Amino acid sequence: MARFPREYNIIIKDIRSVDVLFGYCYPSTYRAGMTSLAMHLFYSVLNSREDTSCERYFRFDVPSPVRSVDSGRSLRDNHIIGFSLTYEEDIVNLIHMLDQGNIPIRAEERGTDSPLVIVGGPSVSANPEPYVDFVDVFVIGDGDLVIHEIVDIVRDSESRYAALDSxxxxxxxxxxxxxxxxxxxxxxxxxxxxxxxxxxxxxDVPDGSVLEPVFGKSLLVEVARGCGHACKFCLVGHVCRPRRVRTLTRLKSIIEEGLANTPAKKVSLIASSPGDMEQLEDLVHWIVGKGLEVSVPSLRADDVTEGLLASLVKGGQRTLTIAPETGSESLRRTTGKGLRDSDIETAVQIASAAGYRAIKLYYIVGLPGETEDDIKAIAHMTKRIAEISNLRVTANVNPFIPKAHTKWQRNAQPSLEQLRKKLKIIDNELRNARKIQFEALDPRRARIQAALSLGDRSLGRVIERAAQYSGLSGWRRAEKETGVPFFAVANDSERLKGNLPWAFINL
Ligand code: SF4
Structure with a gap:
């Protein structure tokens, strides 16, 4: 790989002048990691301490996953290594980074000179048990509240053992x-x-570079955390509740200060459900009025208004992302999503009239109580949206992945064969449809994610072995060689009737 490009706003400290070296790791691509607000947050918070130096590590698209992109510091030289685990399957990348960094991958084998491995994120907050073999400390919930305490304890403890006790x-x-x-x-x-x-x-990379963050070179601004809804399948709706929203005044001051310090001409608003902020339209209008580009993530269809979309178009956004979740209103009601078909159609018409060019629709198949008609309704809704608008339509369909702590935590995932059949129904209906693109998550991947979401600590042996191989076949081989049932965890409804491995986490 060519020399790593320049980055603005990095902080490199003389390590002889600090007490604590912190390695912030993102176990996936540089592009994805740099799109994560958590990375920017912890980098700033940790480097604001005189006694700490924080540098960043990524698994892919960097010269080395075990040398920081900031100064080339070896991963192993840090006192603390913090991982943000956004997707369950990234546990394999986490293990690769430790292994390549000559850090024992199993927590019990780490000695006095090994860094402490700390992991946070919504998935591990819901159910850390499958990962306990590899992690010294999990952060359950909002890590901003304990980051200083963690560093203080590690700095002041006489040994690794004492630090873990504290x-x-x-x-x-x-x-x-x-x-x-x-x-x-x-x-x-x-x-x-x-x-x-x-x-x-x-x-400092050209537009479209593999290293460019997902939202482009923008200032990331967190509008809200959590969500005001609690759809029965949704991790965020349960594990990140309640909804918390920043005020318009505070957001304006963050943006003004941010643009003075960050070389960006675009503001990317971050929230699971940005419409939870009542003054979102005012905020977007104000940003666009400053001559800036703006983007918002997925909106609830009932939060879409003409004024909001008109401002977003002026701010350069041309694709609307909404998640109907299901094609049928009755199943949607069962999920708790509470959107009517008419809300969705109205949002589409507003987007079309406002000058949007494309719409991305997120659906789920395999939900509890789903019928074949519900599945067909996904295709029908997608076609209808293409008919009533001039938008290019992408239907993105994910198999249901049950998550710990959600209302549907005791509902197993349908079998691989059932999921394939369900997806096939939609594929057949949408094949040859004009302006419509159909995308689906491979059910085999969905099954791995479901097993990791619902599993217990027995899965550690399978995870460790899967990390030695690659791809989907690696998981199959790992299950066979360890003799530990792995895939069955996703589909075993009997097991979910008993005590749940994550019951000790109080949300
Ligand atoms: S699916 Fe969307 S609206 Fe529902 S709980 Fe999750 S983030 Fe909130």
Whole structure:
């Protein structure tokens, strides 16, 4: 790979002048990691401490996954290594990074000179159990609330052993090697009072580069955390609740300070459900009025208004993303999503009239209670949207992946064969349809994700072995060689009737 490009706003400290070296790791591509607000947040928070140096590591598209992109610091030289685990399957990449960095992959084999491996993110907050073999400390919930305490403890502890003892006493931290009967999730109450990074790292790369963040070279601004809804399948709706929203005044000041410190001409608003902010339209209007580009992620169809989309078009957004989840209104009601078909059609018509060019629709198949008519309704709704608008339509269909702590946590995933049949019905209906593109997550991947979401600590052996191989076949081989049932975890409804492995996490 050619020399790594320049990045603005990186902080490189003389390691002789600090007490704690922190390696912030994203176990996937540089592009995905740089799109994560958490990375910018922890980098800023940690480097704001005089006694700490934080540098970044990525699994892919960087010169080395075990040398920081900031100064080339070896992963192993850090006192603490923090991973953000966004997708369950990235546990394999996490293991690769440790292994390549000469850090024992199993927590129990790490000695006094090994870094502490800390992992956070919504998936592990819901169910850390499948990963306990590899992790010293889990952060359950909002890590902003404990990051300083973690660093203080590691800095002041006489040994690794003593640090783990102390960390196990901190609310919101789960230390599997210590006895903890229950762990309570950390929840930030007031987003306005919370630090927000305004000096964000931007890579100096051409537009469209593989290293360009997903939203382009933009200032990431967190509008809200959690969600005001609680759809029965949704991890965020349960594990990140309640909804917390920043005020318009605070957001404007973050953006003004951010644009003074970050070389970006675009503002990317971050939230699971941005319409939860009542003044979203005012905010977008204000940003566009400053001559900036703006983007928002997926919107609920009932949050779409003419004024909001008109401003977003002026701000350069041309694709609307909404998640009907199902094609039928009755099943949608069962999920708790609470959107009517008419809400969706109205949103489409507004987008079409406002000058949008494309729409991306997210659906789920295999939901509890689903019938064949419900599945066909996905295709019908997609075709109808193509008919009533001039938009290019992408239907993205994911198999149902049951998640710990959600209302449907005790509902197993349908079998691979059933999921394939369901997807085939939609594929047949949409094949040859004009202006419509059909995308689906491979059910084999969905089954791996479901097993990791619902599993217990017995899966550690399979994960470790799968990391030695590659791809989907690696998981099959790992299951066979270890003799530990892995795939069956996704489909075993009997097991889900009993005690759940994540019951000790108090949300
Ligand atoms: S699916 Fe969307 S609206 Fe429903 S709980 Fe999740 S984030 Fe909220």
């Amino acid at each position: 960390l196990a006493e901190v609310e919101g931290l789960y230390v599997p090697s210590r006895q903890q009967d229950n762990v309570t999730r950390l929840v930030v109450d007031d987003l306005d009072a919370l630090f927000h990074p305004t000096s964000q790292i931007v890579p």
